[in-house]
Amino acid sequence: MLDEDGAKFGVDASGDWFYGFKIHALIHQPTQVVITAMLLPGNRRDQIAARGLARSTGGGVLLADEGYRGEELFDWLYDQAQTLRVMPSDDSGEGHSAISRARQQAESSFSGLWRRFSNRVYARSWHGLWTSLLLKVLHFNLDRADIVS
Known part of the structure; x- marks a missing residue:
């Protein structure tokens, strides 16, 4: 139904095909609050989202x-957005477990978001x-701030 709005086939992290859009979110690590988000066609590479999300900040560390x-993305983030990209696969030495723990916290936030989105978003446009x-x-953010439950 959303062909004219840009819905496309894409592959998710587990290698499964889907049709539609992907949501990308920038999450503040200490509070687990979503700072900004963007919706892209399913066939767009994550690296495009990284540039857009990085432009919305004043720099920092991107745990990806x-x-x-x-x-190329690493250099662009550093030079153009004053953002350092860190991934668990960057280094298997000291600090790897801290990066993995932080990634686990981020994935927990995405799981919380997914529970809200899964099979519950209906739209005609x-x-x-x-x-x-x-x-x-x-x-999600109000729940994280203990304003709603």
Whole structure:
């Protein structure tokens, strides 16, 4: 139904095919609150999202999964967005377990978001879909801040 709005076939992290969009979120690590999010067609590479999300900040450290790999992206993030990308696969030495623990916390946040999104977002247009997702992100953030339960 959303062909005209850009829905495309894509592959998720487990290698399964899907049709639609992917949501990318920037999560503040200490509070687990979603700072910003973007919705892209399913066939867009994660590296495109990384650039957009990095532009919305004043720099920092991006803890990323393997979808954000690549030296070109690493250099762009550092030079253009004052952001250092860190991935568990970057170094297997000292500090690896701290990176893995932080990634585990981020994945926990994404799991919480997924539970809100899974089979519960119905829309007839891209704008309806995006509005529904933003409301779910808002509820997620309010829940993290103990304002709602």
